[in-house]
Amino acid sequence: MRKPAASLLLALALPLGALAQAPVQYRVAFPNAVHHEAQVTVVFSELPSGPLQVRMARSSPGRYALHEFAKNVYDVKATDSKGTVLSLSRPDPYGWDVAGHDGTVRFTYTLFGDRTDGTYAGIDQVHAHLNIPATLAYARGQEQRPAEVKFDLPAGWQVATQLRPDAGKGTYYAPHLQYLMDSPTSLGAQKVRSWQEQGRTIEMAVLHEGTDAELDAFTDHTKKIVKEAAAIFGELPAYDFGRYTFVANYLPQTSGDGMEHRNSTSLTSNRPLRGPGAIDNLGTVAHEFFHAWNVERIRPRDLEPFDFDRANMSNSLWFAEGFTQYYGELLLRRAGVYTDDQYCQEALSGLVGAMLNSPGAARFSPVQMSQQAPFVDAAAAIDPNNRGNTYLSYYYIGGANALALDMLLRQNYKTTLDAYMRAVWQQHGKEQQNYAPAKPYTLADLQRILGEVSRDTAFAGQFFRQHILGHELPKFEELLAPAGLVVRRARAGQASLVSRLSFNTADSTAAIGSTLLGSPLYQAGLDREDVLRKIDGQRLSSPKAVQDLLAAHKPGDVLAVEYRTRGGIRTTQVTLAEDPTLEVVTNETAKKPVTKAMKKFRADWLTGKAK
Structure with missing residues (x-):
């Protein structure tokens, strides 16, 4: 509704910002970091009358299960603007109601955190990853x-975050709760590498125990990954604060994880930035x-806006996470981190093998798998499944x-999955408002755009009926053949x-894990926690003894x-069955002919696109 003229004139006459709500003010200190504690103070001011409902989140952006963060909060107190102690009640396990305030509530608590990853808080004497x-x-x-968040930093610590810094106040700013909750923050002795790409500042703020040379080499690879990702969409996003x-x-002491955020990502790993660990870490960077x-x-x-009070279910994680999984590995190939053979071994073999050998993939669709996220995405349960x-x-x-669709588009429609992703970006990603997408997509949107691109x-x-809403398995042998790639048994005849x-x-026994549908032990009626005592009359003295026993036999x-x-x-x-493990290899490795058409197809797909 258009504002009446009188109200508009009044608004213009007021000082800039006079109509803005007072910010929620946070202060985070670490007087007992050695014991994994932080002291947090929150000041809520200009409040309406009535109880203030203070809560800890139950879920976290990028995670879909419940994590019940209130379990790590204690020593909770609340006072008003004059320091008067206020009454606290506990209406549920997730928060506190504060009664009798005078328009201001100063809420304080101790937070325990000793898991450094993308979900929790990790605090010790050398760092805090929040x-x-x-x-x-x-x-x-x-x-x-x-x-506004102020960090009381131990000596030598610096702040790394997507929150906007205010040097004059020494604080960090978020425009609203959704942005605040989406802003992981690392505190410690940061090593920072910063560069310009398409007019945006890209920076790596790293805590690690390696050398500067290792970080420089890691950053050089990251720069190439950034360029290749931008080439897929034709541009970088307009990061909110540049x-x-x-x-x-x-x-x-870090747990392996990667967690996406609007203008940043949380990267955690105990692997160093050298050797195989560096490549593993780069895979997370790319994803x-x-x-x-x-x-x-x-x-x-169905994920917009994110709800912090419940588990968040989506029909589209096969696209949001699955297509990103495909592209994360493809970016490593296009950036020159992988060779063709390494890409086949490290990326394609895993995707194809998991898809074709999983009993679940033959029973349920990607949409149905997406809906399972609240039960599997770092969710905790103690009952067998x-x-x-x-x-x-x-x-x-x-x-x-994603791999199958890319192959179909390239072979039959003279276009690519890159083109599809660009079209989705243009229609449902590029336009943003209030730090959120202006037009979040539905499954119908994704199908419609595929029809337009093809x-x-x-x-x-x-494609959507068979492979997204349905569970028909792609024919990877046919799909990958034009690229000069072969799908085969990794241990044929074993x-x-x-x-x-x-x-x-x-x-000399061996306990059995859950047996897979169609496997020899499943067919024979054995199941989890059954214990093998003898095979072919022999005791199971070691894994090698069983391997040697099986090697003396053949499938059937x-x-x-x-x-x-x-x-x-x-x-x-x-x-006995044939070992079902699959691998994808090049025709060269398989000692099969490689045509010029195959080489061109593979090059068009796998070589870098950045100018």
């Missing part, structure tokens, strides 16, 4: 207020940077379908039980197996 939902309390009804930050923690487009700005409607037979991560099922709406409809065994050398051989089950000790017959 996921904000795990760290800062908020108040219901105050979500649209800006926030800056994108890799908030990286590579200390020994998370691609998220600056896909999921942060190209965002599914049957996910080995019913689930394949939306990272893999989405990534495998110029074949029937194909788009069929006999296998197709089961995970845990050996007990004390009594029938062996007697003695095992202990919940019903006692039994003997049955088990028919």
Whole structure:
């Protein structure tokens, strides 16, 4: 509704900012960091009358399960503007109601945190890596207020964050709660590398114990990854404050993780920036940077806005995470981190093998796998499950379908998945408002755009029905052949039980993990926690002894197996299967012909696109 003229004149007459709400003010200090504690103070001012509902988040952006961050908060107190102690009540496990305030509430608490990753808070005497939902309390009804955060830093610590710094105040600013909660912050002795790309500042703020030369080499690879990612979409996003930050923690006490955010990413790993660890860490860099487009700005409607009070379910994680999984590895190839052979081994073999060998992928669609995220995305449960037979991560099922779609578009429609991603970006990612996508997408939008890019709406409809809403498996042997790639058994002709065994050398037995549908032990009626005692009359003295025993047989051989089950000790017959492990290799490795057309197809797909 248009504002009446009188009100407009009054607003123009007021000093700039007079109509703005007072910011929520946070102060975070670390007087007992050696014992993993932070002291947090939050000041809520200019409040309406009535109880203030202060809460800790139950979930976190980029995570879909519940994590109940209130469990690590204690010593909670509240006072008003005069220092008068206020009454606190606990209406639920997630927060506190503060009554009797005078328009101001000063809320203080101790936070414990000793897990450095993208979900929790990790605090010790050398650093603090803070996921904000795990760290800062908020108040219901105050979500649209800006926030100012001040960190009381131990000597030698600096701040790395996507929050906007205010040097005059010594604070860090967020325009509202959604942005605040999306802003991971690392505190410590930062080593910073900063550069310009397309008029934006890209920076790496790193905590690690390696050398400056190692960080420089790692940064050089990251620069190439940034260029290749931008080439896919045709541009970098317009970062809200002109800056994108890799908030990286590579200390020994760190848990491996990567978590995307709007203008930054949280990167955590105990692997060093050298050797194989550096390549693994670069894989996370590439995946998370691609998220600056896909999921942060190209965002599914069912995740916007993010709800901190519940588990967040989406139908589209196969696209948001799965397509990003495909592109993260592809970026490493295009940036020159991988060779063709390494890309096949490290990326394609995993995607294809998981898709074709997973019982779950043959039963449930990518959409249904996406809906499982609240139960599997770092979710905690103690009861056994049957996910080995019913689930394949939306990272893999989405990534495998991205690979299949890229091959189909290149072979049949003279276009690419890159073109598809650019079209989705233009229609549902580039336009932003209030630090959020102006037009978050639906499944119907993704199908429609595929029809536009391929110029074949029937194909788009069929692909979604069969592979996204349905669970038809792609024919990877046919799809990868034009690129001169072969899908084959990695251990052809080798006999296998197709089961995970845990050996007990004390009594020469092996406990069985959950058995997979169709596997030899499943077919023979064995299941989790059954214990193998003898195979073909031999005791299971070591993993190597079992390997040697199986190597002496071929697929189809029938062996007697003695095992202990919940019903006692039994003997049955088990028919060995061929080891199902798949690999993707180049025709050159497979010693097959390689045509000029194959070389061109592969080069068009895998070589760098950055100018």
